Each structure stands twice: as C-alpha cells, then as structure tokens.
Amino acid sequence: MKQLKLRCFALVFALGAILVLGACHKKTPPPPPPPPPAASAPTASLTANPETIDRGQSSTLTWQTANATDVSIEGVGAVQASGSQSVTPTESTTYTLSAHGPGGTQSATARVTVNAPPPPTPTPQTNLTEEQMFAQNVKDIYFDYDKADIRPDQQASLQADAAFLQQHPTMPLTIEGHCDERGSTEYNLALGDNRASAVKNALAAAGVSGDRMKTVSYGKEKPFCTESTEACWQQNRRGHFVYSK
C-alpha cells in the first residue's frame, strides 16, 4: 500500500514536471531564420500527372529548373530548362531530373506507377476436378447441442446438397459426424454417429442413393475449432462431407 502511494506521488510529480517544462519551452524565443540560399545554386522540380496509370496509358511529366545550364531526365534525355513531356512506361518507373549549373547540381524525382493488367479470366468450371467441385458445392449440415435432428435452417443446405449429388450421381462421399468438446468421449462418438446417419437418411429421402454414402463418427476427436466458445462449439457440431473413393 505504501509502495502504491509512493508510485502515485512519483507519477503526479513526473506529469507536473512535463507540464511545467512544456510551458517553459513555449516561452523560448524562435530560432533565427536560416540564411538565404546561395543565389547561384540551381533549383529543380519534377511532377508526373497522373501518377498512376494502367499499362498502355500515358502520363505527363512537367518540370521546372532555375540557374541550370544542363538539364536532363533519366530515361528521356536532355530537355529544356522547363517544359512538359508525355511518357508511356510499361512498368512502374521513377524519373529523375538532373539540373547542372555553375552553382552545383540539383535533382528531383517523380514516380509513375503502372498497374498490371487484370488477371486473365478464370478457367471455366469444366476444368475443375470432381473433388474440387464437391468441396465447392456440398455444404456441411450443422446441429443443435446434444441433438441429431436436422434443423429447419439447415434444410436449404441439405436440399442444395441433395440436388448437387443427384446431378453428379457417381460422386462417392463420406459423411462425418462431429460433436463439440462438451460431454463425454464415448457418448459423443455415439451422438456423432447419430448425426452422420441423420444427414445420410435425409439425403436418401431427398433421392440420393444410400449406397454412395458412407458414415463415420469422430465424436469430439477431430474438432474443426478448439476454443471454448459457443461459436466454436457450433462449428464442431456438424455433419461434414468428404469426397471419398
């Protein structure tokens, strides 16, 4: 307790010191203005407009110099003391302007960013393997806690699964029953078995041949998610479809 008080005092003191020093600093006179630049030194500026283009488009470089006798832009060549020029880079490029004069050398840069063309259109779905199509189209079925009945909100997924599987009558599949981490190992294996069977029976009722469908229970042995939250538990209470030969 004593230590805590001491710490509080130290903190208050430190804050006070910062405030006082900060206030003092404001009162110090401003530093003297820097000396004017040497009259003979060259100046240079370079801008690109627009700074970002798509490949094949142009951008305009605009530059201005003073006190220079020899002005060049890397990648463009010698140029007038001031002016503008259109460029069409194929890749992102940094343009450097160099101005040489009796007072020295000054340079300025401008960057033009070239966006890569959009990727080619994806290959049509006919190029997907059967397994990839299966993974994209067959949705897992989720269950309520300690239940193996198909929930009303899972009927849409189930009907879509059934329709897809009927369109692809040769795809073999395994339905895995999974449970959340709560409850007992052995009971959850039996419950997972009931969940896998419930999905199989519902698909069979919707017209999918039962011979194609294997079932297996993992209980709580192979969770999708390992946090102790309801969101995670819901992820683990499911009938999971696996493309299997």
Next chain:
Amino acid sequence: MNLVFRRNTIRSIHPMIRFSRLYFHPASLLGALLFLSALPGLAQDWIKTGTGLGVERVRIAVPEFKAANADPRNGELLKTFNDTLWNDLANAGIFDLVSKSFYPLGQVGSPSDVKFETWNAPPPNAAMLAFGNLGAAANNVTVQGWLDDVKNVSSPQVLAKQYSDSATTQAARTIAHKFADEIIFRLGGGINGIAETQIFYVSARGGRKEIWAMDYDGASQHPVTTLGTISLSPHISPDGSRLAFSSFTGSGWEIRMFSFDLNRLVSFPRFGASNLSPSWAPDGSRLALSSSRSGDPEIYIVDQSGANLRRITNSRGPDVSPVWNRKTASEIAWVSGRSGLPQIYIMGSDGTNVQAMTDQGYAVSPAWSPNGQFLVFSWMRHYGPGAPGAQDIYIMDVASKQWVQLTHDGGRNDFPSWAPDNRHIVFQSNRSGSLQIWSMLADGSNQKQLTTSGSNSEPDWSWK
C-alpha cells in the same frame, strides 16, 4: 481376529452434503439405522460401502526396515522399499499411520528388537507394528517382514513373511507391494489389497491417443499399443490376460483385442459402423459393447471370441458405455439418450427390465462396484446450453437409487473405474489445467493425481 470382526460390522458412512464434505459417522450399524429412521429427510443421503471405509482406522507404526548386511546396494533398495511400503499403507484407506516423529530411537529389524512398551503407549500409541529387514547378496535381495499386534504382548505376531527377488529397485517395489497387500488383507476385513494392481488408460502424450498402463500408484507408466490412430475405452479382462478397446480404422470404429500372453493384437471380428466401449462380463466369457451397425448405436453382447453378436436394446438415439454388474453378471448399466440428454439406465443382461437410474442433467460413464452394490458415474446435475455447470463423480446405491457426490473440486471429472478392493476409484479430471488420471477413496477422500505428462483419460482399474 476379534479386531477384524469388529471392524467388519461397522460400515456406515454418513455424508452431510450440506457441508460439501463427507462426514464419517462413527456410530455402529444399529446407531446408523436408528438415525436413518429418525430423520427420513436425510435418508436419501445415506450409503454404506461395506468395505470398512469410514470406520475408525487401525493405528499402525511402520519404522524403516533395517539393513540386514553391509551390501552397498542396500541403501537404494531400502529407500525404494520403505517409500513404497509407507505409500501403499497410507493409500489403503484403512490405516492411521503413526507419524515417524513419535517413534522411539533405535531400528527395529527383527522381533527381538521390539520393545512393546515403547510402541503400544503414547506417544506412538500404535495398535500394530510393521517392521523387518532387507539385505542384498549376490544377485538377490531378501526381505523379512513382520506384523505385530503390539497391544497383545503375550502373543503379538500377526504375520511373518520372507521374500526374495533380484536385487533391483523394481523388485524392491514389488516386494513392498506384496507385503503391504498381506497387511491390508489381514487388517482390512479379508479384502485383498490393490498394491499390485494396474490401471489402463488412454494417453495422447505421444501425439496420438494410444492405450497405456501403469501401476496403481502411477509408477511405471508405459504404452501398450502403438497403432498411430485413435484408440479409446480400454477394458482389461477379469483375468488380466487381454485388453479390449475401440480404435479408429479409417472406415469406422472397431473393437480391438490385445493379448498380454502373446504381447500383440489378436484378431477380433469387425462389425462395421461405430463399435465402441467394450466391457467384460465378470467371468470373462462375454463382452458388452455399443454398435451402430443397424444404423443407430445400440447395446450388443458378444462372446469373448467375437462370435454370437446379439442386440439387446432397441431405442432411437445413442446407447453406449455398457458395464456389467460385477457381482451377479445378470445386469448391465449403460448410458442412453433415448429421453434427450444422456442418463444412466440399468437392465437385465438379456435386455429386459429397463430402468432409469437418473432423470436429470447429463449422466454418463457408469462403473459397477466389485461388490455389485454401487454405481459410480459422471454427472452434470444441472446442465444445459449456457449453464454447463460442474461435471462430478457420484456414487449411487443401486437398490435405493440414493446418491452422494464424491468430487467437489471443479473441472470436468469423468470415467470413474473401481479398484477390486471396492474402496478406491480412479477417474479423469481436468481440474489441474490438463486432462489427467486421479484416484480417490470411494468416499471421495484422499484425491491424488497419478499422471502429469501430456493428456491422459479413460482409466480402467484391473480386476485383481
């Protein structure tokens, strides 16, 4: 013998659950019955284990055994022997071990060293004295052990034993277990001690869940299987020669059988779908198990060879974890989800006379006591979404359905299994922060953690 008889007649435990701890009622059986009839409101809180737990404990002194010769190996062997003997007697649950600080000076290596008046009067005030000597010679170690009734000066000797084995610490441990079990048998109402029993369990310490074994006190932990898949629910056969368990095979869960005679897996038929939780009939001739081969998990019975599979339940929802009445073999307790959340049921071993033993919460993992009188099981009495509550081990008197809570220390406690002495229970708990094996006395006292490495679960205590 008088002592044994008297202790055998006093068997009551009176747990006062309002204090959340068990309170041992020191009254006689008659007193207990009178109390019971006088207070019908408390009647449901009564159990008696019939094993001497909860009675006044035998006060026993165990001075360290003496070196019988000057062999340099004696020091290490004596330390192992003395520690093991002390722990076995302390774990037995029927002794009050006299603190070593009360012992008289001087070692007691043989009966001629015993000065009765220094042991049978305060401060030690011992009723019994276990003592002896140990000596290594050549490749062997020899132990002489005695048990004296020091209050009976004229005829004190209760036990005199001599053991010889190879001169290793493992052999010293084994000899200590044997001597401890002799003492426990003599002073514990003729019930065999458990110091030489084994516990089988599931360990994931190697990454995959394999079946492991250890001594009853957690020593000598070693793997039994190395299948590289998921193996669960080990159950040792009553004669200790085979281990049944359930293992994931890729296409489903199948019953596997390990033979300790052959030290390898032996064939067992594959029934298809999920085959779970095999348990042995007390004569070793049959197994009960859960199979979903019909499309729904049901309880089946099968011969120990795997032949004659027959179904004995027919109810929608999970039916799993069957265990036999270890005394009569005529009943099976199991877990069913037929009414919603899992509950404990019992039925005849032919599937008749189904009876619910619990009707609330989430009740799983029954284990039938060796004397047939009790079930222990894991129960979340108040369970539901948003209110998971604690999962604790409970003991229930089968005839009256009266139950008492045995664990109160938080965490999820599951998979209780009885020791053959009817006095000890092993179970799994995550109360220490990870899933580990614990043991306790059947009244909930003396809870001890047996494993620490990795994750360990589903303990099964050997039958002998």
